[in-house]
Amino acid sequence: MFKSTTILSVRRDDEVAIGGDGQVTLNDAIVKHGSNKVQKIEKIEDKKVKYQILVGFAGAAADAISLFEKLEGKLDEYRGDLRRAAVELAKDWRSDRILRRLDAMLAAADAKNSFLISGNGDLIAPDDDILALGSGGTMALAAARALLKHTELSASEIVKEAMDITSDICIYTNKHITVEKLKI
Secondary structure (H helix, E strand, C coil): CCCCCEEEEEEECCEEEEEECCCEEECCEEEECCCCCEEEEEEEECCEEEEEEEEEEEECHHHHHHHHHHHHHHHHHCCCCHHHHHHHHHHHHHHCCCHHHCCEEEEEECCCCEEEEECCCCEECCCCCEEEEECCHHHHHHHHHHHHHHCCCCHHHHHHHHHHHHHCCCCCCCCCCEEEEEEC
């Protein structure tokens, strides 16, 4: 389990959102409060949006950035098809000797799909449209499930509230929360 961050993705109605906290820890010390571990990948050609993908990462920052860049390359190669890009990234990640040593996990979502991608070759699509990873992942997952079931909040509002709840419990998660969303 990564003791470095919390990433949460929620899909509801016409919106998908991914959020992450900003805390960076090194051993037992907080070294940064405002890191951004969530990004939107957007490909625009001829003033038309070809695809939009949300990505959040947990783990070693340099490793996560390398994987983020590899996912971007796969998305370009497969013309924005997140399912195909995620499968190919997971295969490469598992089989490549250098990639296999990278210590990170990714959550990725587009208008139709959400995936957790790991270096073990895992490619997991959630049953309930919620993905959570990192040190506070189980706490964020529980909070998001409760909010999804008992409120009418939008996906991005659920992510923000669940991350806020998690930051009150998990010592590796802070309240500097970044949320990216897509209308679907």
